[in-house]
Amino acid sequence: MSNSGRPHVALLPSAGMGHLTPFCRLAALLSSRGGGDLDVSFITAEPTVSLKEYLQIRDLLSSFPSIKSHRFKVPELSPSQFPSSPDPFFQQWESIRRCAHLLPPLLASATALIIDTASASAVLPVAKQLNIPAYILFTSSASMLSLVAHFPSHVISSTSPSAPLMSNILIPGLKHPVPAAWVPPPLHVPGHIFSTLTVDNGRCLPEADGVIINTFDALEPEVLAALNGGRVAHGLPRVFAVGPLVAPPPPQQMEETGGGDYPIAWLDRQRDKSVVYVSFGSRTAMSPEQIRELAAGLERSGCSFLWVIKTKKVDRDEEETDLGALLGEGYVERVKGRGLVVNGWVEQEEILRHRAVGGFVSHCGWNSVTEAAVAGVRVLCWPRMGDQRLNAEVVRRSGVGVWMEEWSWEAEGGVVGGEEIGRRVKEMMEDEGLRDSAERVAEEARVALGVGGTSSKEMEEFISRIMMGS
Template identity: 55%
Template sequence: MADSSDRQQAHPHIALLPSSGMGHLVPFVRLAATLAAHDCRVTFITTHPTVSLAESSLVARLLSAFPHAVTPKGFHILPLDPSTANSKDPFFLQFEAIRRSAHLLSHLLNSSSHSGHPPLSALVTDVTLASAVIPVTHDLHIPNYVLFTSSAKMLSLLAYFPALVGVTHSDEINIPGIPPLHKTWLPPPLLDQTNLFTTQFTENGEALVRSDGILINTFKSLEPETVAALNEGKVINGLPPVIPVGPLVPCECETERGGSSLMEWLDGQEKGSVVYVSFGSRTAMSREQIREVGEGLVRSGCGFVWVVKDKKVDREEEGVEEVVGRGLMERIVKDRKGVVVNRWVDQEAILSLEAVGGFVSHCGWNSVMEAAWHGVRLLAWPQGGDQRINAEVVERSGLGVWVRRWQWGGGGVNVKAEEIDERVREMMGNERLRVTAAQVRDEARKAAELGGASQLIAGLVGEVAAHY
């Protein structure tokens, strides 16, 4: 009979700790499903309260889909007085609330080793929580792997950022081992040393060297030079192994019931004729700019599915007609060329359909990876966060094009309907771009086959079991 150590190594027990926002939660859900497929026992730590309804719904669907392999563990965080943190962003404030509650994890992690389950083999921590959580796991002698939820290029900035001095005084950011980044590509809060996000970013960058490894949702052929620079110590010395585990394959549990009329409409469209337009789960545009987008889509003559959002948090959304404008909605309905929604949609399912031939995107990393997985060409329209750096990855890889002068924010209109119309038609008619996007898709599929992400995750599972 095998002893408890043998059983543990055969079936490692890995806890996952996401932070806040769908951009961070979706990769953790996909990682949980992948680990469960490799016979891991997974404890999924859920923070309470959450910021958005979409987060709560997705976690519930994950737990329902894997009732035996994935065990929930509630993490009730302490309330945060916003006046003690220099930010008004609800997600940055949630990051900080979780970070300040990190000391409560000791009891929770210990209690995760209960009757019938082996002790924890490792914790996978969201990168936004790294500096607060790694000391806790070190004290408990639990290996801690960081999951980085953006591009390898963005990881290079995070790792090197603590060494940068005078960022705001130079137009170029020079990071060893990779081409220079333009200052305007950086997340805007990083230009303010007193901003809460900058504090978190710096502390988490410093903490990376104390982790046991960094998992990243990318694949080598998408960012070969950057992944190599990170692992060869060119960016910084002492960085633990950077393990590309992407693309993290979408999980069936992500599909939310409802919305069948949208999918039926898409099924009735010609192959490659529809452009999907979405700027992410937490990116809000001014209503004036929203209406320019709508006018541009109508003028383009393309079929479209357009997800509109003028509030950061989905609990606050108003009716579509009020956001888009009654006159424009009446034209869209009359022409039957487009569908407009202002709720969470199954983006991955939409991108998987043959009718969808292009994607106008803010270039959140989950969106980029889903476009790569399905070979859907991108028209990049980034705003802040990691989006401009990701847009540069998209352009360099041949997955899409980036109109660098396009901006938004600050209210009003930054891009007129005429140019949106023109650029959408250019993207949808660009045969070279369609071919290169298909090539990226083929590389993504290879990375997810045996010898790609699956093998890397299987190796990680073995390493974690042996480490413990």
């Protein structure tokens, strides 16, 4: 028990907004739904890679003051130690793993621990040593979880484990094999830090007391049934599908900064369901050539659009962008009134819920997928890296959106032309069947989160477990 005599759950996220956001939402939910009988603490690995990570954690702690903050100092590793991957987020994952032995003082009063998959193989043994039940919050789709759980067995069964992974992957319990082209590119490269982490963390999943995942039964029924039916990998613990994770209203309102009001004010002037929202997440930076083709495509589509441009992978490296030079002289003026281009952070969840937004051109990061599903917004999938092709297939199968599978992603280096982009955007916005399908999924999400819904019951069972310290 904690010093208060109450159960105490500690959360340890990993690096990257795609990982941090669901941890913040889960922490807020646990703080609110614990009924004052559950202490919640948030362990932050410092320094954060991006400025937005620091700001999001600050806002969480300010909005939910009952959540206690613990700072976990980790060294900044040299990129030279990872010649196959200069990605600073992967390096932070490894830094957290290497410092796992320093966690016990921060867990002295914890009766349960929630960790990210990226650090599982290093942190689970520490929790076991301290006799603390440990759960994994998996921050992607159930489809990606099935790949991670099965991948170590796939590597072992390969005729040449040291050779690049190029074959399709047949995951037990699932009807369709995962095409090699959908597998995150680093997993094709033995010795890549992401590949090594995936194998190590996949192997240790059975050691966790449970896995929490930000999805819901109606979105991924086949995969969730296979995972909990023991068909994907031997010894997997219970998978709690508690999504879509939606943070509760904070007990303490944040002071308005005014920075995020401009896109909303612009949306307020647009017609219902008329705007295409275009964003490729917190880590995806397109090439200048692809940005210009996308600009041309949005102009050709004839649709109103709100486009968030990102030119650097890490926001601390972002500089003031000359939109005229990037998009072409006169572009901003030509689309003025029906198009808004933003170079900076926006509150995506708020934008997707706005009445004016009817479509979303997305990289299919999992938070973006679930936010679109809740909002009932059609998605045109353009996955760029990582788990995003697997997530795009979830979007396509569930009816939330469409996937242009032939469009290249970051590792392939191709450029999709503006004429093709414009045509596909227009088709999405005119597809009433797709609109109805997305709205159906939104209703399924609302039912799942409602009283007696599948996700609501899963969350209640999970909270009951951590309250009992099991």
